[in-house]
Amino acid sequence: MTARFVRANGLRFAYREQGPADGPLALCLHGFPDTPATFRHLLPALADAGFHAVAPWSRGYPPTDVPADKRIDPDTLTADVNALHRAFGGSRDAVLVGHDWGAIAAMRAAAAAPERWRRLVTLAVPPERVLAGVAGDGRQLARSRYALAALVPGADHRLAAGDAAGYVRLWKRWSPGYEPTEDDLAPLKAAVRSPGAGRAMVAYYRGFAPAVLRRRALSPRVTLPPQPHLVLHGRQDGCIGVEWAERAEGRLPHPASRTVIIDDAGHFLHLEQPERVARLTLGHLLARGTAAAVD
Template sequence: MAARFTRANGLTFAYVEAGPPDGPLALCLHGFPDTPATWRHLLPRLAEAGFHAVAPWARGYPPTGVPDRVRVEPDTLAADVNALHRALGGGRDAVLIGHDWGAIAGMRAAAAAPERWRRLVTLAVPPERVLLGAAGDGPQVVRSRYALAALLPGAEHRMASADAAGFVRLWRRWSPDYVPTEDDLAPLRAVLRSPGAPRAVLAYYRGFVPAVLSGRALSHRVPLPPQPHLMLHGRDDGCIGVVWAERSIGRLPHPASRVVILDGVGHFLHLERPDDVGDLVLDHVVAPGTPPSTATAQPSTP
């Protein structure tokens, strides 16, 4: 699929799309280190279900614009998501699907503008409130050492010069039973070879990690999305431990929300088990709309 372009939140975003342009918007957000190619299995299924399925390159990931900023706050990413809803003609029936950084941006966007998003799916990242204790958890700090490395001098040069083998090692650590293919790696190499992209990609961590370490970013001031929310996590995730997904059970506000933990998969669960994950996502997003609720009960399925 050829890239298309739109303006949102003061930036030019590139995206790929599938399905009828007049269908309900299904916005699919990638994470790090990744590109819209991560949704190559899910986009056709969403399109077959009648959605206008759109997967943008996130800010700083060419061919989307590369802003000259050293730090990017998560709220900026959320503003991008809600601006894309407007730019792409989304209605109140739109749904939001995010993995990794896309999950963080998606949760913040859905909480900030609940009238825009009917349902929400996040993969591999629990709500920030749940992650409140992660900074003091030894095993999770070890898993998150890649994020701390983004703060060190020379990080941009190391990322710009990274070869495919380096990304394979990272993906294998996060998803031990998945070997990334050229469909994964070729688009990623193209992004990181672009001028300014390594700095822009690392800006996410430089805007977030210091706040995490100081306890500000994961405070109770970050609202939980009120929509029906499906949260998916791999039991073998080497990036964010499954314990944090388990601690999310019973924490999602809407009574139609649930947490599903998949055995035998890691961080890139939608690539490892695309059929199973696709079934779960489609079952959730095609369900009848339910208005956002302030209820605290949440039946969750581990």
């Protein structure tokens, strides 16, 4: 799939797409350190189900523009997602799929503009309101030390050194049962080699930290998406412990929302268990009204 380009929220976004152009928009948002390549199993499944499946490179990940700003904050990501909805002519039937940082962006965009998005699926990051208690969890703070390291000057150079060895270590730590392939890593390494990209990738954490201090992130007051919401999490996730995803069950507003833990999977569950993730995702996104996802 060749990258195409669209302008949204003041940037030129690169994206890949599959499926009928007149189908309902299914916007798939990747995380850190990642690219749309990891949706290579899910995009065809969405397309076959009739969705216009679109996976953009997120802000700061080439070939999407690298913004001049040194900080990328949650509010900007929210605006990006809803601007992409407009750019792709999305209707009220549009849906969201987000992994990692893409999950945060998807949840915030769905909460900010519920009239735009019918349903959403998020992978590997529970709702921020659920994560509000992580400060008291020593095990989770140890898992999250990478986020603090990203705040240290020069973090982007250290992660990219040695053919992106730092990024590869994160992949292996977060998905301990999965060996990333060249299909996973080659697009990431290509993005990192672009001028300013490494800085932009860690800027997500530098922009999130002030939001935490302003109590605009990781707070019980962060608005939860009101739509039917499927939360998927790998049982062996080495980035965010499965116990935090389990706490989301029963705390999501819509009665059709649910949390599903995927066995034999870590942080990159859509690569580790692609068939089950696709089945659950489609079961949820194709349901109507208050129907829950079916496994």
